[in-house]
Amino acid sequence: GEDVEQSLFLSVREGDSSVINCTYTDSSPTYLYWYKQEPGAGLQLLTYIFSNMDMKQDQRLTVLLNKKDKHLSLRIADTQTGDSAIYFCAEHTGGFKTIFGAGTRLFVKA
Amino acid sequence: GAVVSQHPSWVICKSGTSVKIECRSLDFQATTMFWYRQFPKQSLMLMATSNEGSKATYEQGVEKDKFLINHASLTLSTLTVTSAHPEDSSFYICSASSGSVSEQFFGPGTRLTVL
Numbered sequence: 001g002e003d004v005e006q007s008l009f010l011s012v013r014e015g016d017s018s019v020i021n022c023t024y025t026d027s028s029p030t031y032l033y034w035y036k037q038e039p040g041a042g043l044q045l046l047t048y049i050f051s052n053m054d055m056k057q058d059q060r061l062t063v064l065l066n067k068k069d070k071h072l073s074l075r076i077a078d079t080q081t082g083d084s085a086i087y088f089c090a091e092h093t094g095g096f097k098t099i100f101g102a103g104t105r106l107f108v109k110a
Numbered sequence: 111g112a113v114v115s116q117h118p119s120w121v122i123c124k125s126g127t128s129v130k131i132e133c134r135s136l137d138f139q140a141t142t143m144f145w146y147r148q149f150p151k152q153s154l155m156l157m158a159t160s161n162e163g164s165k166a167t168y169e170q171g172v173e174k175d176k177f178l179i180n181h182a183s184l185t186l187s188t189l190t191v192t193s194a195h196p197e198d199s200s201f202y203i204c205s206a207s208s209g210s211v212s213e214q215f216f217g218p219g220t221r222l223t224v225l
Contacts, residue, residue, distance in 0.1 A: 035216075040219075041219065042114075042116075043205075043216040045214075045215070100154045101153060
């Protein structure tokens with residue numbers, strides 16, 4: 001079945017760039033998403049990319065999609081302490097179903 | 111973006127009782143709503159998908175008689191955990207979509223603790 005995998009933990013210094021990686025197994029996802037979850041809260045959609053795109057940039061966020069390797073990454077430039085959260089990668093498969101990764105905990109050190 | 115609310119935000123109940131969680135889309139009509147369950151430090155697991163006016167579609171392994179879902183209107187879906195047990199304690203999150211494939215808006219979640 002479909003699966004999404006992410007590294008579980010990332011620690012960076014404030015001001016540095018963070019890169020969170022994700023791999024997926026579905027052969028033809030329609031959309032790929034990055035969500036942010038702060039403690040005790042629901043998910044906030046950060047950005048998404050169509051499967052026919054290679055890159056999307058939105059302010060401090062850059063999403064790169066390598067369809068050949070089924071690899072998705074999220075780069076956060078100038079990472080701030082407020083960026084500390086759990087980041088979920090998700091793919092939207094056929095049938096209106098979204099599969100989530102386990103989440104990457106980003107810890108930003110001041 | 112669109113706003114989805116959940117009520118209550120947290121609930122504590124005794125084992126054997128039933129708990130109802132509401133999910134509302136506040137500023138759009140949600141043709142489809144999703145219910146997820148999240149265990150501590152784990153990802154979201156889709157429990158069921160509901161379309162307004164029809165029966166919910168449950169994921170494999172989710173007991174439909176235990177987790178009753180009603181999507182009575184385009185702005186409200188409810189999840190009732192019947193005869194709750196401690197192992198049902200979890201963070202339940204709903205999301206809503208107006209039909210656009212790319213847009214799924216999440217509620218803030220409901221933390222259920224069953225004693």
